[in-house]
Structure formats: structure tokens, C-alpha cells
Amino acid sequence: MTLRIGNASGFYGDRFDAMREMLTGGELDVLTGDYLAELTMLILARDRLKDPGAGYARTFLRQLEECLGLAHDRGVRVVTNAGGLNPAGLADAVRHLADRLGIPVRVAHVEGDDLTAAHPGALAAHAYLGGFGIAACLREGADIVITGRVTDAALVTGPAAAHFGWGPGDHDRLAGAVVAGHVLECGTQATGGNYAFFGARQADLRRPGFPLAEIHADGTAVITKHPGTGGFVDVGTVTAQLLYETGAARYLGPDVTARLDTVRLTQEAPDRVRVEGVRGEAPPPTLKVGRNRLGGFRNEVTFVLTGLDIEAKAALVRRQMADALAKSPPAEVQWDLVRTDRPDAGTEETASALLRLVVRDADQEAVGQALGAAAVELALASYPGFHVLAPPGKGTPYGVFEAVHVPQDDAPHTAVLHDGRRLPVDPPRETLVPEPVEATPLPAPLTAGPTRSAPLGLVAGARSGDKGGDANVGVWARTEEAWRWLAHELTADRFRQLIPEARHLPVTRHDLPHLRALNFVVEGVLGEGVAAQARFDPQAKALGEWLRSRHLDIPEALL
Secondary structure: OOOEEEEEOOOOOOOOHHHHHHHHOOOEEEEEEEEOOOOHHHHHHHHHHOOOOOOOHHHHHHHHHHHHHHHHHHEEEEEOOOOOOOHHHHHHHHHHHHHHHHOOOOEEEEEEOOOOOHHHOOEEEEEOOOOOHHHHHHOOOEEEEEOEEOOHHHHHHHHHHHHHOOOOOOOHHHHHHHHHHHOOOOHHHHHHOOOOOHHHHHHOOOEEEEEEEEEOOOEEEEEEEOOOOOOOOHHHHHHHHHHOOOOOEEOOOOOOOEHHHHHEEEEEEEEEEEEEEOOOEEOOEEEEEEEEEEEEEEEEEEEEOOOHHHHHHHHHHHHHHHHHOOOOOOOOOEEEEEEEOOOOOOOOOOEEEEEEEEEEEEEEHHHHHHHHHHHOOOOOOOOOEEEOOOOOOOOOEEEEEEOOOEEEHHHEEEEEOOOEEEOOOOOOOOOOOOOOOOOOOOOOOOOOOOOEEEHHHHOOOEEEEEOEEEEEEEEEEOOHHHHHHHHHHHOOHHHHHHHHHHOOOEEEEEEEHHHHEEEEEEEOOOOOOHHHHOOOOOOOOOOOHHHOEEEEEEEHOOO
């Protein structure tokens, strides 16, 4: 009764040949593909403005042209959110493709997530639906299921619910599938990609294999990959992905609330990690809605400052640009001096620092020609060695992502079957307003001993990511002794000390002792989200690695 679900895409732009690799590399029952992210929804919305027939991930269609016959011959069903803003359009395109190739497949899709009409001013407003629409399509015989905006984990919970006959009240089983789905959703991040301790393993990481989950009727799962593929699967890689883009111990979803503080991971064998013990609770009464709108226009110019007097050169160009823009100042002006320079450098590049100017305004003209003219006019009249990485062009539009919540029954969740029938998917009857998880007693602190200043990353791994304007940083220890030290040392206040950007922002720490992990949520550090590009690393992808590079007094026994 084991259900083998594999993943072939973690984002729109992932490795093109992954679908073929997953279909030919070993046994599978279901193949999923995750193509959507907050920024992707904005990109697809802008595509749809130009062409009402667009709005879906065209890459999926090209992949399927090569692999539809393989999937059909091997009896593998395909479930994907590549429908984006237009799941019906992609479903029709797949049908036309199948007819052209002469492959008899039944294509269904899920709709009801599009709430744009109820959100004036939004380019796109889409509810994160659960997996029961997918389950309905599969139970009615669909070979391919196309969705729009569903939760990433729904691509796994839907097939599992259909296969095992789970209903909305099977909270523990659904929660187990949610955890497995969350591990699979970002593809090779579960098999050694982007892994903090990548240098400690001898595995070939040039092309990590994509992950799969062997799911059982009780909701337990084993995370693995096809034999012979690159990368590796161990408790560390699964822990890292499990912490990615999560928050509190209660992981809320439209089908179930999964208790991340109950997850237990065990290395069952090489490249096989068992996931068990997951407890589930009734889902919240509301759905998250991702709302994308245009925020205005932005432009930037980067001045290169070389050699001596870096601070003085930066001060001069800032004064000159302020004077030049004084007649029509942009609404927002942001300066960042990045000290990439080194003393007595052996190359001009390593002798140079970068001064970055970013401007934003609702008026495209205010960030376009005026900025370009002001920067170019300084070419012979500013600091010695003046040059820029590239002249500023026209102002470009930027987006703003907002998360709002609506009652579950506001979204008309519907399974549209291959024969045209429409099956409404009822919202869950049982819901539960989430409450904070009671604090778990910390382990006994590590016995005091000699310490020395060293990078945190010598004893702890981390992975970070974005959720709108917030960022999360999951930190975990690989040994029980390191966990006893980490749990007491890395408080929210110490996090703020190590990450200066967070010093005046709300930082919440969530403890996950079964994983020997801490999860920090930093509110507002990303401004208005990735599309607004408010900081150097707009998705906080490397925030965790920055934290690992910071020095603390670490017990020598751990080093």
C-alpha cells in the first residue's frame, strides 16, 4: 500500500530534464511539480496583462511534450501547480498536446483560488487551497491534474488522500503527508542542494537527484531518491528543508495544522530518512490569500569606489546626487556602501568598494531620466576613479506582496473533471483557531568549560527563506551536546546582536527539540516582499549563512 510520490520541480526555472530523470530512474506512482512562488505569481500576472491566454508555466508543457508518453506507459500520474493563474488554460493545452501525440490521457484541473475580483487594485489575489480538490480529480480517474495556487504540500496530500481514502478528519495522517510534501516541494534542497554542511560529505553534488517520498497509510513516510542519482538524503538535509520557510511549531494549512514540534526523523539506511510521529490538528477557519500589486517604479545605480578614502568618496557622491535630485526627489532613496575592498589589494576589483543607490517612486519619470542624468553628469566632476557598473536606464515596475486571510468558504474550491463535470469541494467542517504552543522545557545546559571565539556554523546548520516581508532562519545542531549549548545560547536577543538588521525588528524564536532546532522569524526585514527588492538579498536566501559566519564564544568541547 506504499504510495511513491516524486518531485520534478521546485520552482519555475528548475532543471528541465528532471521530469524525464524521475520517470526513468525508478519506480513512481505520482510525479509532482511545484512551479509557483510569490514572485512567480506576479510574473504570471504581468504575462496575463499582455495575453489573457497566458498565466501558466509554459516550461511544464514543453517538459510534458517529451515525457507524456513515458508517464502514460509507466502508469505515473502527474500533479502540478503549473496552472498558475490559468489552470483551465493549461489543462486545455495539455489535452491538445495529448491529442497531437496520440496519447490517451484524462486531464482535470482545480479552480476556485482566484479571488482577484474581490481585491480591487491587485494584479492577482489567490487563495492557498488544500489537497482535496486534487484528490477528487484523482478519484475520478484523472491521469494529469493541473492546479492554480494551492499550498505546496497539497501536491502530496491530495494524491495521498485519494490513494488511502483519507477524509478531512484524518488529521494525523494528513499532517504526516504535509510534512512529506514540505520536504519534497523544493526539489533538490532535500537531497544536498543548498546544504549548510555540503563540504562534510563525499557525495557528488554537481547534479543532486530529485527527492521522493514513500508514504504509508498511517501518514508516516520515508524520504529518499532514485538509486544512482547525485546528492544524498540524511537527517540533516531533511531537517534543513523541514525548517525552510516555516514559522511557529503549528504549521497552518487549509486541510490540517501540522505540529512540527512532533516530527521525528530517523536515518533508516543510506539515503533513506523515516518521518514519523507527526501530529495533526483541525485547520484554521481561514485561508491565506497571496495578493500581488504594483508598488511603483524603481531604479538603481552602483558607483565603484577604488583604493584610498572610500568613506570620503562615498560621502562626496552622496552629496552630489542629493543636490542633483533636489528639484524632483524620488519618494524613497536608499544608499548602501558595501565594503568589498581590501588594503594593498592585488587586483583593482579587490581594491574596490560598491556604493549602491536605489530609488523608488509612484512616477516612473521621477526614477528614470532624472536619475540617469544626475549620475552621468558626475563622470568628470566627482571622486577620483569615478565609474559605475552600468548606467541607470528607465525606471522599472516593482511589485508588492501582501498576505491576507479570508474565511475558508470564500474560495469556491472546485474539481473540474476530464469529462467536464464540476465537483465542489466543501471546506472543512471542523476548524480550530491556532494558539501558541506551550513552551517545551529546554535540555540541561552544557557543563561550563573553556571557550573560544569561533563561527556559529562550526557547530550548527541553518537555512533561511522569505514569507512576504518576513524572513525565517532555521538553525539546528547535529549532536545532543551542541543542542544543549545552542538552545541556551542562541536567544532572540543574541540573534539580534548577531544580525544588526534585526536589532529593531520583532524576532520570535520557536523551539523544535525533537529536531534539535530553533526557528527564528524576523518580521519586516524584507520590506514589502521579494518583488520590491528592499535589501541586498531580497529573499533572505543567505541570511542563515550570514548567521553561521558570525562569531560566538563556543565551548572548546564542541569544536
